[in-house]
Amino acid sequence: xxxxxxxxxxxxxxxxxxxxxxxxxxxxxxxxxxxxxxxxxxxxxxxxxxxxxxxxxxxxxxxxxxxxxxxxxxxxxxxxxxxxxxxxxxxxxxxxxxxxxxxxxxxxxxxxxxxxxxxxxxxxxxxxxxxxxxxxxxxxxxxxxxxxxxxxxxxxxxxxxxxxxxxxxxxxxxxxxxxxxxxxxxxxxxxxxxxxxxxxxxxxxxxxxxxxxxxxxxxxxxxxxxxxxxxxxxxxxxxxxxxxxxxxxxxxxxxxxxxxxxxxxxxxxxxxxxxxxxxxxxxxxxxxxxxxxxxxxxxxxxxxxxxxxxxxxxxxxx
Amino acid sequence: xxxxxxxxxxxxxxxxxxxxxxxxxxxxxxxxxxxxxxxxxxxxxxxxxxxxxxxxxxxxxxxxxxxxxxxxxxxxxxxxxxxxxxxxxxxxxxxxxxxxxxxxxxxxxxxxxxxxxxxxxxxxxxxxxxxxxxxxxxxxxxxxxxxxxxxxxxxxxxxxxxxxxxxxxxxxxxxxxxxxxxxxxxxxxxxxxxxxxxxxxxxxxxxxxxxxxxxxxxxxxxxxxxxxxxxxxxxxxxxxxxxxxxxxxxxxxxxxxxxxxxxxxxxxxxxxxxxxxxxxxxxxxxxxxxxxxxxxxxxxxxxxxxxxxxxxxxxxxxxxxxxxxxxxxxxxxxxxxxxxxxxxxxxxxxxxxxxxxxxxxxxxxxxxxxxxxxxxxxxxxxxxxxxxxxxxxxxxxxxxxxxxxxxxxxxxxxxxxxxxxxxxxxxxxxxxxxxxxxxxxxxxxxxxxxxxxxxxxxxxxxxxxxxxxxxxxxxxxxxxxxxxxxxxxxxxxxxxxxxxxxxxxxxxxxxxxxxxxxxxxxxxxxx
Numbered sequence: 001x002x003x004x005x006x007x008x009x010x011x012x013x014x015x016x017x018x019x020x021x022x023x024x025x026x027x028x029x030x031x032x033x034x035x036x037x038x039x040x041x042x043x044x045x046x047x048x049x050x051x052x053x054x055x056x057x058x059x060x061x062x063x064x065x066x067x068x069x070x071x072x073x074x075x076x077x078x079x080x081x082x083x084x085x086x087x088x089x090x091x092x093x094x095x096x097x098x099x100x101x102x103x104x105x106x107x108x109x110x111x112x113x114x115x116x117x118x119x120x121x122x123x124x125x126x127x128x129x130x131x132x133x134x135x136x137x138x139x140x141x142x143x144x145x146x147x148x149x150x151x152x153x154x155x156x157x158x159x160x161x162x163x164x165x166x167x168x169x170x171x172x173x174x175x176x177x178x179x180x181x182x183x184x185x186x187x188x189x190x191x192x193x194x195x196x197x198x199x200x201x202x203x204x205x206x207x208x209x210x211x212x213x214x215x216x217x218x219x220x221x222x223x224x225x226x227x228x229x230x231x232x233x234x235x236x237x238x239x240x241x242x243x244x245x246x247x248x249x250x251x252x253x254x255x256x257x258x259x260x261x262x263x264x265x266x267x268x269x270x271x272x273x274x275x276x277x278x279x280x281x282x283x284x285x286x287x288x289x290x291x292x293x294x295x296x297x298x299x300x301x302x303x304x305x306x307x308x309x310x311x312x313x314x315x316x317x318x
Numbered sequence: 319x320x321x322x323x324x325x326x327x328x329x330x331x332x333x334x335x336x337x338x339x340x341x342x343x344x345x346x347x348x349x350x351x352x353x354x355x356x357x358x359x360x361x362x363x364x365x366x367x368x369x370x371x372x373x374x375x376x377x378x379x380x381x382x383x384x385x386x387x388x389x390x391x392x393x394x395x396x397x398x399x400x401x402x403x404x405x406x407x408x409x410x411x412x413x414x415x416x417x418x419x420x421x422x423x424x425x426x427x428x429x430x431x432x433x434x435x436x437x438x439x440x441x442x443x444x445x446x447x448x449x450x451x452x453x454x455x456x457x458x459x460x461x462x463x464x465x466x467x468x469x470x471x472x473x474x475x476x477x478x479x480x481x482x483x484x485x486x487x488x489x490x491x492x493x494x495x496x497x498x499x500x501x502x503x504x505x506x507x508x509x510x511x512x513x514x515x516x517x518x519x520x521x522x523x524x525x526x527x528x529x530x531x532x533x534x535x536x537x538x539x540x541x542x543x544x545x546x547x548x549x550x551x552x553x554x555x556x557x558x559x560x561x562x563x564x565x566x567x568x569x570x571x572x573x574x575x576x577x578x579x580x581x582x583x584x585x586x587x588x589x590x591x592x593x594x595x596x597x598x599x600x601x602x603x604x605x606x607x608x609x610x611x612x613x614x615x616x617x618x619x620x621x622x623x624x625x626x627x628x629x630x631x632x633x634x635x636x637x638x639x640x641x642x643x644x645x646x647x648x649x650x651x652x653x654x655x656x657x658x659x660x661x662x663x664x665x666x667x668x669x670x671x672x673x674x675x676x677x678x679x680x681x682x683x684x685x686x687x688x689x690x691x692x693x694x695x696x697x698x699x700x701x702x703x704x705x706x707x708x709x710x711x712x713x714x715x716x717x718x719x720x721x722x723x724x725x726x727x728x729x730x731x732x733x734x735x736x737x738x739x740x741x742x743x744x745x746x747x748x749x750x751x752x753x754x755x756x757x758x759x760x761x762x763x764x765x766x767x768x769x770x771x772x773x774x775x776x777x778x779x780x781x782x783x784x785x786x787x788x789x790x791x792x793x794x795x796x797x798x799x800x801x802x803x804x805x806x807x808x809x810x811x812x813x814x815x816x817x818x819x820x821x822x823x824x825x826x827x828x829x830x831x832x833x834x835x836x837x838x839x840x841x842x843x844x845x
Binding site: 047048049050053054057083085086087088093152155156159160163166167168170172174262263264265267271272275276278279281 | 467560576
């Protein structure tokens with residue numbers, strides 16, 4: 001068998017195994033959460049009778065192992081169960097939330113990734129001169145400020161004072177693409193600022209590392225321009241670490257943007273998950289956990305595969 | 319007479335009668351100048367109301383886990399959404415009285431045990447089905463019975479039977495209760511076709527609006543119900559947007575994305591009010607922030623310890639620092655001027671000497687543990703710290719334990735002997751006392767156990783003489799004030815804000831925030 005295919009198969013199998021293990025962790029973790037589902041649903045206004053009735057109806061007394069396998073087989077068939085609190089079908093509820101999250105992540109990534117790589121290349125080209133220092137200072141500042149603060153500042157300046165874009169990034173099906181993009185402009189800007197530094201610094205460091213190599217000197221001696229050397233010779237050889245950090249940030253854009261969702265009232269997965277955690281809606285928490293884990297593992301797997309494919313020694317085995 | 323007065327007010331509002339003439343005529347009818355002025359301003363506003371347009375409201379408190387089933391409504395957003403599409407039998411009026419909704423009138427038997435509600439004739443649900451007495455009976459049935467999950471179960475327990483009688487509904491109570499109409503204003507008790515038994519979350523009711531687009535915990539869009547029986551509702555479309563983050567909610571109002579928000583944080587309310595296009599409205603309500611002690615648990619079982627702590631709190635300081643002035647001082651009773659039969663008791667002041675005296679008298683000299691959390695009320699940990707300082711001046715050692723928000727209402731409140739908490743209040747004294755101070759109440763969170771108090775409470779329900787009843791409630795407040803486990807430093811105002819795109823706000827509306835939840839209906843988009 002082609003060693004690359006074998007390697008890929010191994011990677012994928014490993015990822016699936018990992019996902020299975022994580023499903024156990026998620027299930028056990030949600031089982032040992034403190035507090036009572038029924039109490040959390042009814043809140044302060046719960047009477048003992050109402051509590052007892054709700055507990056019985058939710059069937060919280062089945063053995064956990066049986067519930068795990070029921071849940072796992074359901075999830076494999078795309079059935080994530082129904083939410084305890086609202087009785088809605090989780091798969092369809094998550095569907096719209098997930099597509100919102102992916103929509104936001106997609107546009108943020110579309111701007112942030114090329115921008116970060118370009119800025120990284122630029123920083124290498126003008127290493128230790130003012131463009132490098134400026135880029136580093138600005139991106140480090142933006143990653144150091146808490147994201148909600150950046151959100152509030154942009155909201156105040158751009159939404160309240162200038163009124164260019166809305167402060168409430170609410171999107172719904174009746175909007176066309178242009179309206180949606182207008183609506184998410186501010187969260188996309190904040191997310192871009194937040195993920196920029198990490199990717200840009202990694203690009204810069206990885207390329208600088210390669211720039212020490214002898215073949216770069218050869219390229220320079222051939223008379224190529226500095227930017228051409230970086231783009232044609234250094235960048236392809238430093239792609240593995242860059243892809244890794246890009247994937248980590250993409251995962252963050254999908255999984256970790258709950259603060260931005262709250263600040264901009266964006267109906268994404270994060271807010272959906274937090275609402276259900278606070279109500280102890282275990283099936284939804286499990287479903288969200290599983291999806292987040294799958295996104296994380298999936299993106300990391302892609303990073304691995306890209307690193308393998310970008311390595312000529314693996315692509316062309318002897 | 320009432321109709322005549324309203325007619326006069328309308329005439330005055332339309333400019334057919336001078337203001338002085340109106341006040342004079344009203345005085346002749348025995349109405350005070352203040353009352354007449356209020357009446358006039360209401361009529362002026364009604365005359366100026368514009369129909370049409372869209373009003374957008376930013377609300378706090380919604381969650382993706384909410385349901386449209388009124389029985390399960392617990393938060394502000396769920397209540398507000400219910401007020402769009404549904405109506406109870408009767409509702410609180412602006413001045414704290416009762417006005418008919420699904421029921422057009424009601425009457426009590428002489429002993430206040432049997433109540434008859436006459437269903438408004440010719441009204442229909444939003445699905446076109448006529449409203450019958452049977453629907454009302456079925457609704458009441460769905461909220462009662464021990465297997466219901468309804469938040470109104472506590473109310474329904476005192477009801478023995480609900481029967482249809484032609485176009486009326488007859489409610490029989492186990493004990494006399496002069497306040498039954500107030501109980502029927504409960505937001506869970508929305509009249510639904512067939513009682514909502516088939517599809518409780520269908521959101522079909524008799525309300526002035528019909529829900530068009532629902533995204534739980536995110537957004538609700540409602541359009542005017544063309545077949546609505548009354549004249550409530552000015553805007554064609556009302557949109558509720560759930561914005562739980564305080565800063566984001568205020569920003570949305572400032573940016574013009576919403577026209578109205580609730581729960582403006584007191585800390586920033588004055589800053590918000592400075593914007594030229596925004597008005598902030600502060601409305602006194604029955605909600606109060608409390609420190610609650612279990613009267614049956616040591617050291618609080620000793621009334622001297624309770625009194626020491628009551629004298630050891632600086633109420634005005636808390637109103638200034640925790641509520642930033644948007645509230646009023648409490649007096650260790652859950653009742654304030656927002657209740658219909660209120661009597662002002664002598665105000666208890668901060669007095670470290672008395673606190674010290676009672677503490678020494680009690681013989682207890684150990685530290686006292688107070689539990690608190692961020693979600694028990696806004697600024698609760700800060701309030702606890704203030705309390706700790708004023709107690710220290712009196713030589714009382716208060717220890718503060720910060721509990722997680724998670725599980726506070728199940729693990730700490732109503733379980734631990736001393737903690738911070740919040741009460742939203744109720745429309746009547748009877749409801750408030752019955753919910754939290756009757757010995758047998760589920761939520762007797764101060765473990766207040768007084769046979770005399772219980773007797774008085776039951777007796778007051780059947781007392782139809784207002785003067786006597788007022789006195790009884792004053793006596794009950796005094797008992798709680800002197801012997802209870804409640805330390806009530808402050809009543810919080812509802813702080814709402816509106817933009818100048820809409821008008822028609824009525825100051826001082828009784829009930830809850832946003833003009834008892836009806837500001838979106840009653841206000842209008844400026845022409």
